[in-house]
Amino acid sequence: MDTLLDFIKKYYYWLLFIILEVISMIILFQNNSYQGSVWFTSANTVAGTINGWYTEVISYIQLKDVNKQLTSENIYLQKQVADLRRALDETLTETTPNDKVIADSLKGFKLIPASVVSNSLYKENNYIIIDKGEVDGIKTDMGVVGGGGIVGIVYLTGPHYSLVMPTININSNISCRVRHSNYFGYLQWSGGSVNHAFLNDIPHYAHVKIGDYVETSGYSSVFPSGLFVGKVTKISNAPDGISLQLNVNLGTDFSRLKDVNVIYNTCKPETDTLRVRFNRAGL
Structure with a gap:
């Protein structure tokens, strides 16, 4: 005072x-x-x-949350577009109107949002670490996608973090197809540019052209069908000489990757159980 x-x-x-x-x-x-x-x-x-x-x-502070929301919505839209495209193709080829309704384009799949905390770009065995782990429901062999397309597959899990094997890893091998066709092959990366990979095992008689879109085939329990992978930029003979090799410009920009979603297939436990029972039967 x-x-x-x-x-x-x-x-x-x-x-x-x-x-x-x-x-x-x-x-x-x-x-x-x-x-x-x-x-x-x-x-x-x-x-x-x-x-x-x-x-x-x-x-600006809210941009991070907005970006995460847009990433998730973009993935849902990709799947919806793929399903609608497939339904349209069926309608155009059938003699009677198609009465199938796309009520839930991601039925059986759940998205778990995550953020990239670490990644590598200049190795043969590149990896990505995300901030979600076992306590968040993450398991090995779950697919990972971003706003630009597929990212990779969960390879290792910890309680709070997981390691993802991206498509730009020489051991990555993901079933993909050329859009508007049933020809599928395996997306692989041989090193070098992180913007390109190769789609192998496409038959010579497949009608493929530069500019065609490549998407997930849905022939595994990791990714649903129709998720964007990239665009065909070059068509050449595969090293085996009996199939085509497509150079694919990847949709995911790994150098700027931040927000991703892990895909949980709610039907996978059931399909895995069926495979185990089949193997035990020795058929």
Whole structure:
């Protein structure tokens, strides 16, 4: 209290000056319409600028959540487009109207959002680490997708983190097909550019052209069919000489990959059980 009184005694003339200035400004603006309008306009301009800055800062902070939401929605849309395209093809080839309704394009699949915390780009055995693990329901052999297309397959899991084998790993081998056809092969990467991979085992008689889209075939329990993989940029003979090798420009930009989704196939336990029973039967 004594310190406050000493401060007021020491600077009372400055405090008195400020108080009188404020009073004079109030009287000036209240009794003079022109000065009052100038003050009101200036105050609104300053307040508007500050509010604009605040809105931009809040929007920037929320971009991460918005990006995650858009990534998940993009994956759902890819699957819906694939299902609708397949339904349209069936309608055009059948003599009677197609009465199938695409009620739930991702039936049997669940998306678990995750973020990339580490990845490698310049190795033969590249990997990606995501911030979701066993406590989040992640298991090995689950597919991983991003906003640009497929990313890879979960290879190792820990309690809170998982390691993903991406398509840009020389051991990656994912069943894919050329869109609008039933010709499928295996997407593989031989090193080098992280923007390209090869689709092998496509028969010579397949009608494939540069610019065709490559998507997941759905012939495994890892990925549903119709998820975007990339575009064909070159067609050549495979090393075995009996099939085609397609150079595929991958849709996923691994150098900027941040938000992904892990695909949980709710039907996989049942199909795995059937495979085990088949193997035990020795057929």
